[in-house]
Amino acid sequence: xxxxxxxxxxxxxxxxxxxxxxxxxxxxxxxxxxxxxxxxxxxxxxxxxxxxxxxxxxxxxxxxxxxxxxxxxxxxxxxxxxxxxxxxxxxxxxxxxxxxxxxxxxxxxxxx
Amino acid sequence: xxxxxxxxxxxxxxxxxxxxxxxxxxxxxxxxxxxxxxxxxxxxxxxxxxxxxxxxxxxxxxxxxxxxxxxxxxxxxxxxxxxxxxxxxxxxxxxxxxxxxxxxxxxxxxxxx
Numbered sequence: 001x002x003x004x005x006x007x008x009x010x011x012x013x014x015x016x017x018x019x020x021x022x023x024x025x026x027x028x029x030x031x032x033x034x035x036x037x038x039x040x041x042x043x044x045x046x047x048x049x050x051x052x053x054x055x056x057x058x059x060x061x062x063x064x065x066x067x068x069x070x071x072x073x074x075x076x077x078x079x080x081x082x083x084x085x086x087x088x089x090x091x092x093x094x095x096x097x098x099x100x101x102x103x104x105x106x107x108x109x110x111x112x
Numbered sequence: 113x114x115x116x117x118x119x120x121x122x123x124x125x126x127x128x129x130x131x132x133x134x135x136x137x138x139x140x141x142x143x144x145x146x147x148x149x150x151x152x153x154x155x156x157x158x159x160x161x162x163x164x165x166x167x168x169x170x171x172x173x174x175x176x177x178x179x180x181x182x183x184x185x186x187x188x189x190x191x192x193x194x195x196x197x198x199x200x201x202x203x204x205x206x207x208x209x210x211x212x213x214x215x216x217x218x219x220x221x222x223x224x225x
Contacts, residue, residue, distance in 0.1 A: 099208060
């Protein structure tokens, strides 16, 4: 069965650079979620989209932005990167009110 | 506020011993509850989930969890732990209003030979 695809799996950037992470949800899933997991931390909710509109917003820094496109894939854009942005970024998808979120393998961002 | 908490940060058990990882929730209505396992640097693997119905839920890898409304708990159990079970375990929940999942702080399980 198709799963949530995230790219790239690994990304290394310098401070103050920009990074973009992509997420391709499971076909026919209409909701996408982004989570950030710092070292030794639990995943923290950043933002979600339902039918290409932002539905919930969590602890997402102002330097970050995200959107969901017409084909339902989503991109998380991170600018002015800081060392503290180094983390594992998870994308998840679901059908609205279906109950279960399906997670991708994550994108590991390292900021040097 | 709606939340999920895991009281134990670290737990060490001997291989072959039984295991119980605690999870408490705070939601107004019956939440949707999940247990995930994560090996270092890896993704989140779903062990089991509870939506409604039978309060004892069976999952993969021999894990089970019991939903107890009176105690606001959803503890994870395994009768005999294997060395390969050493990992980080996360309890998570939501109230189905948009499916936004909240994670507990995680419990790191170490298995002694």
